Amino acid sequence: MALAKLKSDATEARLAGVTLPEGAAWSNAARADALARVRQMGLPTKRDEYWKYTNPSELTAAEAPKAAIFDAGEVPLFDAVDRLKIVFVDGVFDADASDELTGEGVEIERLADAMAADIHWAKDLYGVLETRGQTPVERPLAALNTAVATDGVVIRATGKVAKPIHLVYLHKDETSDAVLHNLVKVETGAEVTLLENGPAAARFSGCLEVEVADGGSFHHVRAQGRDHERRTVTHCFARVGAESSFKSFTLTVNGVMTRNGCVLEIIGDDAIAHVAGVCVGDGNDFHHDDTVFITHDALNGESRQVFKKVLRNGATGVFQGKILVKEGAQKTDGYQISQSLLLDDDAQFLAKPELEIYADDVACSHGSTSGAIDETALFYLRSRGVPQYDARNLLTLSFMAEALDEIADPTLAEELRDRLEGWLARRS
Amino acid sequence: MLEIKGLKVKLEDEDKQILKGLDLTVETGKVHAIMGPNGSGKSTLSYVLSGKDGYEVTDGSAELEGEDLLDMEPEERAAAGLFLAFQYPVEIPGVGNMTFLRTAVNAQRKARGEEELSAGDFLKEVRAKAKDLKIDADMLKRPVNVGFSGGEKKRNEILQMAMLSPKMCILDETDSGLDVDAMKLVADGVNALRSEGRSFLVITHYQRLLDHIKPDVVHIMADGRIVKTGGPELALEVENNGYSDILAEVS
Numbered sequence: 001m002a003l004a005k006l007k008s009d010a011t012e013a014r015l016a017g018v019t020l021p022e023g024a025a026w027s028n029a030a031r032a033d034a035l036a037r038v039r040q041m042g043l044p045t046k047r048d049e050y051w052k053y054t055n056p057s058e059l060t061a062a063e064a065p066k067a068a069i070f071d072a073g074e075v076p077l078f079d080a081v082d083r084l085k086i087v088f089v090d091g092v093f094d095a096d097a098s099d100e101l102t103g104e105g106v107e108i109e110r111l112a113d114a115m116a117a118d119i120h121w122a123k124d125l126y127g128v129l130e131t132r133g134q135t136p137v138e139r140p141l142a143a144l145n146t147a148v149a150t151d152g153v154v155i156r157a158t159g160k161v162a163k164p165i166h167l168v169y170l171h172k173d174e175t176s177d178a179v180l181h182n183l184v185k186v187e188t189g190a191e192v193t194l195l196e197n198g199p200a201a202a203r204f205s206g207c208l209e210v211e212v213a214d215g216g217s218f219h220h221v222r223a224q225g226r227d228h229e230r231r232t233v234t235h236c237f238a239r240v241g242a243e244s245s246f247k248s249f250t251l252t253v254n255g256v257m258t259r260n261g262c263v264l265e266i267i268g269d270d271a272i273a274h275v276a277g278v279c280v281g282d283g284n285d286f287h288h289d290d291t292v293f294i295t296h297d298a299l300n301g302e303s304r305q306v307f308k309k310v311l312r313n314g315a316t317g318v319f320q321g322k323i324l325v326k327e328g329a330q331k332t333d334g335y336q337i338s339q340s341l342l343l344d345d346d347a348q349f350l351a352k353p354e355l356e357i358y359a360d361d362v363a364c365s366h367g368s369t370s371g372a373i374d375e376t377a378l379f380y381l382r383s384r385g386v387p388q389y390d391a392r393n394l395l396t397l398s399f400m401a402e403a404l405d406e407i408a409d410p411t412l413a414e415e416l417r418d419r420l421e422g423w424l425a426r427r428s
Numbered sequence: 429m430l431e432i433k434g435l436k437v438k439l440e441d442e443d444k445q446i447l448k449g450l451d452l453t454v455e456t457g458k459v460h461a462i463m464g465p466n467g468s469g470k471s472t473l474s475y476v477l478s479g480k481d482g483y484e485v486t487d488g489s490a491e492l493e494g495e496d497l498l499d500m501e502p503e504e505r506a507a508a509g510l511f512l513a514f515q516y517p518v519e520i521p522g523v524g525n526m527t528f529l530r531t532a533v534n535a536q537r538k539a540r541g542e543e544e545l546s547a548g549d550f551l552k553e554v555r556a557k558a559k560d561l562k563i564d565a566d567m568l569k570r571p572v573n574v575g576f577s578g579g580e581k582k583r584n585e586i587l588q589m590a591m592l593s594p595k596m597c598i599l600d601e602t603d604s605g606l607d608v609d610a611m612k613l614v615a616d617g618v619n620a621l622r623s624e625g626r627s628f629l630v631i632t633h634y635q636r637l638l639d640h641i642k643p644d645v646v647h648i649m650a651d652g653r654i655v656k657t658g659g660p661e662l663a664l665e666v667e668n669n670g671y672s673d674i675l676a677e678v679s
Contacts, residue, residue, distance in 0.1 A: 375481065380518040381528075383478050384588060385506035385536035394531065398522025398571075 007042040014043055014062055018148055023115035030127045034146035037131070041140040050137055053318040053350040054289040058257050059141060059233045064177035064203035067229035076168070077197045077223050077415065083166040084108075086153055090171060090201045091178020093151050097168075105159030106192065111152035111181060122154050125183050129209040129237035133263035137293060142235040142261065145207040149181030156185045157192035157216070169198035171227055176201035182208045186216035186244075193219040193409070199227030210238040210246065214268055217245045221412050224260075225253030225419070235261040236275075242268025242298070249407045251416050252279040252288055253423055259289040266294070266301040266329075276306040276406035278416075280423055281315030281347075289318035290338075296329040296362075305336040308403040310396055311347035312427075322354040325362050334364035341399045342370055393424045429627040430454040430477075430596050435488035437469075437476050437652075446472045448652035449488065454596070459628040461638055463663060464649035465671045470631045471515060473649075474600040478512040479505050492596055506532075507539035509595030513585040513602050520572040525584065528572045529554060533591055557590045561617050579610030586617035597621070598629045603637040615640030635667035650675055 015038065020031040044056040058065055086108070087097035093110055101108040114122040127146040133139060155165060167182070178201035186192055190213070200206065212218050218240075224232065232255065240246045252258050264273045279288045294303045309317035319338035340349030351368040373395050381391035397420060407413040430453070437447040446469045454460045464470050476483050477490060479502035490497045492508055500508065520528065534544040545553070558568060561583045573581050582602055589597055599618065603611055618628070618641050630641055638646070638660065646662040647654045650671070655678045656662065666674065 377518050377520050379480050379502060380514065380520070381532070382502035383480075383506055383512055383514075384528075384532035384592065385503050385539065386532055387503045387535060387539075388501065390531065390535065391503075394523055394528075395520070398520060401522030 003047065004042075007045060008039075010045070010060070011039060011043045014060055015039070017062070020147060021112070021115070021150055023112070024118045024120070026123045027115035027126065030123075031147050034127050034130070034143045037134065037143040038140050038147060041134070041138045041143065043140050043144070050291065050320065053320070053352075054259055054287060056141070056259075058231050059203070059205075059259065064175060064201070065229075065231060066174050067171070067202035067227065067231070069171055069174060070199065070227050072226045077419065078166055078195050078412070081164060081166070081195070081412070083164040083195060085166050085168055087168045087170065088151065088178070088180060088200065090173045090176035091151055091180055091204070101153075103165070104162050105157060105190065106161045106165070107156040107158070108165065109154050111149065111154055111183075114154040121156060121185060122183055125185060125209050125211055126181070129211065129239055130207065130235070132239070132265065133235075133237045133293075139235060139261060139263070141205060141233050142207055142237070145179055145181055145205045145235065149179045149207065152181040152183070154183040155192065155194070156187065157190040158187050159190055161190070161192040164193035164195050166195040169196070169200035169204075171199035171201055174202060177203045179205045180207070182206070184208065184210045184218060186210070186212045186218050188213040189215040191217040193221070195221050195412075197223035197225070199230055200232065202229070202231070204230070204232040206232070206234040208234070208236045210236065212238065212240040212244040212246050214241040215243050216241065218247070219408060220248035221407055221409070221416075222249065223251045223253070223416065223419070224255060224258060225251065228254050228256075230255035231257040233259045233261070235263070237263045238273070239265045239267055240271045240273055243270045244268060245272040247272075247274045247406065247408060248276070249403070250277040251419070252277065253419070254281070254286070255288070256285050257287050259291065262290075262292045264294045264303070266296050266298050266303065269299040270301070271298060272302045274304040274306075274406055276304070276403045278308050278400045278403045278420070279317060280310045280420065281317060282313050282427055284314035286311075286315035287318070288316070290321070292321040294323050294334070296323070296325045296332040296334065298329055300331040301329065302333045303335070304406070305338070306403045306406055307338040308400045309340040309349060310343065310400065311340055311349060312343035314346040316347070317349045319349075319351045319353070319368070321352070321366075322356065323364055323366070325357040325359050325364065327358040329359045330361040332359060332362040332364065334362070336366035337402070338368045339399070340370045341396060342372055393421065396424055397421065429456045430490070430492055430629065432490045433488055435476070435490060436486045437472060437483050438486055440482050440484045446483075446652055447476070450653055452647065452654055454627045454629055456627055457624045458644045459622065459630060459641065460645045460647065461630040461632060461643035461663060462647045462649050462654075463632060463635075463666055468649045469652045470649055471600055474512055474598045474631060477505075477598060478502060478510060503535065503539070506592070506594075507536045511589050511592055511594035511597045513582075513589060513597065513599045515601040515604060517573050517581040517585050519574045521574050523572050525570055525572050526554065526568045529588060529591055532588065536592060554591060558587055560620065561587050561590075562613060563587055578605035579607065579613070582606060582610065582614050583617065586614055590617065590621060595625065596627050596629070598631065600631050601633065602630070603632055603634060611637060612640060635663040638663045648674055
C-alpha cells in the first residue's frame with residue numbers, strides 16, 4: 001500500500017502543472033481519458049517489472065534535465081533523399097523550414113488542426129491504439145504523451161505515396177521538453193515510407209500510432225543520434241490488417257537515456273510485421289532500451305524482431321521482447337533475435353526474451369547472445385593484411401548487418417551504414 | 429626467402445613446448461613440403477609464422493627475405509608477402525566475399541605504399557581469377573565462407589592467394605576435407621601461381637596432394653623439429669611405409 005501511495009503521490013506531483021491542449025470535443029475527451037489512464041496506472045518507477053533494467057526517473061521528472069546543443073557539422077541524414085520534409089524545432093512545427101504538406105496519394109495535417117476538427121478520421125486512431133497497447137503491459141508514458149502532446153502530424157496514405165515523408169527534428173533550446181504525437185493511417189493497398197531523425201529536444205517523448213489496412217504497406221526508418229545528452233522515450237503502436245506489411249528500423253547512436261517501445265498487433269491473415277534496431281553506445285552514461293511486444297491474432301502471420309547492440313566503455317543495452325501468439329493464430333512464424341557485441345568488459349547487455357503461445361501449429365524461435373569480437377575472424381582478416389583497427393570495424397559492421405538488412409531500401413541502408421562507419425572511426 | 433633457425437615455441441597459457449628448435453630454409457622459387465604425424469607441430473609452425481595469438485616464441489628466429497617476421501603484426505607479415513591458406517577457413521557472416529577481398533588487397537597495397545586498385549580493375553581481376561578456380565559470381569557475393577562446402581572454402585583460400593600475390597605461401601593441410609576433383613582444382617590453382625619469385629611451404633599429412641603439387645624438397649617433422657629432409661621420393665617413402673620407419677631411423 002505504501003508503495004502504491006508513493007507512486008500515486010509522485011504521479012500527482014508530476015501532473016500538477018500539466019494542462020491539456022484544447023481542441024474539438026472528441027479530442028478533449030481523448031486527452032482527458034489518457035490523463036485518467038496515467039492516474040490509474042501511475043507513472044513508472046524502477047520497481048515496475050518492465051522498468052527493472054531501465055530507470056525511468058529522468059523520463060518522469062517534472063523538469064527535463066538540460067541537454068547541450070550539439071552541432072556535428074555534417075550533412076544531415078537523408079538529405080539526398082527526394083522526400084517531403086516536415087521540420088520540428090524543439091517539438092514545434094516549423095512551417096518555413098518544412099515543405100508544403102501536400103503530396104500525391106497522401107493527406108498530411110498538423111496534429112493541432114486535426115484535433116480541432118469536429119469530424120476527423122483521427123478520432124478513431126488518436127490514443128486508440130495506445131489504449132489497446134496498455135494491456136497486458138502498462139505503458140503510462142505513452143498515455144501521458146496522448147494526454148499532453150502539443151504537436152505532431154497526422155498522415156493518411158490513400159495510394160502509393162511517391163516520396164518518403166521525413167520528420168526532421170532539431171534541437172535549439174537546452175531545456176526543451178517536447179512531446180510529439182504522430183498518426184499514420186495507411187488505407188487499403190496504400191504504401192508509405194516514414195523517415196525520422198534528428199535531436200528532437202533536451203527531453204523528448206514521441207508517440208506514433210500506425211494503422212495499416214488490408215494490403216497496405218508501412219515502412220519506417222528512424223535514426224536517433226549525435227545529440228550526446230538526449231533523454232528520450234518513444235512508443236510505436238501499430239495494428240496491421242490482412243496481407244499488409246509493417247517494417248520499422250531504428251538506429252540509435254549516443255544519447256544518455258533512450259527507451260524505444262514498440263507494440264504491434266497482427267489482426268489480419270497473411271500479414272508481416274518486422275521491427276529491427278541497431279544501437280551503438282559508448283560510455284557509462286549510455287543507456288538504451290528496446291521493449292517490443294508483438295501479438296499474433298490472425299492466421300499465417302510473420303513477425304521478426306532483430307536487434308543488435310554494440311556497447312563499450314560501460315554502456316548498457318536492454319532488450320525486452322515478446323511474441324504473443326493468441327489462440328487460433330495458426331501458422332504463425334515468429335522470429336526474435338537480440339544480440340550484443342560487447343567491445344570491452346565494462347559494457348553490459350540485459351535481455352528478456354519472452355514467448356507466449358496459445359496456438360499449436362506455429363513456428364516461433366528466439367535467441368539472445370552477448371559476445372566479444374570473434375578473435376579467430378579477427379586473425380583471419382589480419383592475416384590477409386587488413387590492419388587490426390579496420391578488421392575490428394569490419395567485424396563490428398558485420399555484426400550489425402542482419403538488422404541493417406531489415407531496411408528494404410538499399411540507399412537508406414547504405415546511408416545508415418556510412419554513419420555507423422563514421423561513428424566507429426571516431427572512436428578507434 | 430624464408431629462414432627459420434632454432435625456433436622454439438610454447439603455448440602461452442600452458443607449459444607445453446610445441447616447437448623444439450626447428451630449422452628450415454625455403455629458397456626463393458622453391459616448393460617445400462612438410463609432412464609429419466599428428467601433433468608434430470606442423471599447424472603451430474604455420475600459425476606462429478603468420479602471427480596468431482596464443483603462442484610464445486622462447487628462442488630462435490624466423491626471417492622473410494631478411495626481415496624479422498616474429499617482430500611484426502599479422503597484417504605487416506601479410507604486407508611483407510606472407511600468406512597462410514588456412515586448414516579451417518573462417519566464416520565471417522555479414523562481410524561479403526568481394527568486400528573482404530577488396531579490403532585485403534587494398535590494405536596490402538596501401539601498406540606497401542602502392543595505389544589502391546579501382547573498383548573496376550579489381551572486379552576485372554577477381555572475375556578472371558575466380559573463373560579459373562570455378563568460383564561463380566554467387567560465391568563472390570556471399571558472406572565470406574558462410575555456407576561454403578569444404579572444397580569451396582579451400583578454393584576461396586586459393587583465390588585470396590591469387591589476388592594477394594604473396595611471395596611466400598604456406599598451405600596448411602589444404603587437402604584436408606577435399607575429394608579428388610576438388611584437390612585437383614586446388615592444386616591446379618596453386619601450380620598456376622608457381623613462379624621464380626614465389627616460394628611455397630606445403631603442409632600435409634598425405635603424399636596425395638604432392639602428386640599434384642610437386643615439391644622440390646620434402647621435410648619430415650616430428651616432435652617439434654625437422655627430423656629428415658630429402659627429395660620428392662621421401663614423400664613416397666612415407667606413403668608406402670608410414671612415419672614409424674623414418675622416425676625409428678632418426679631417433
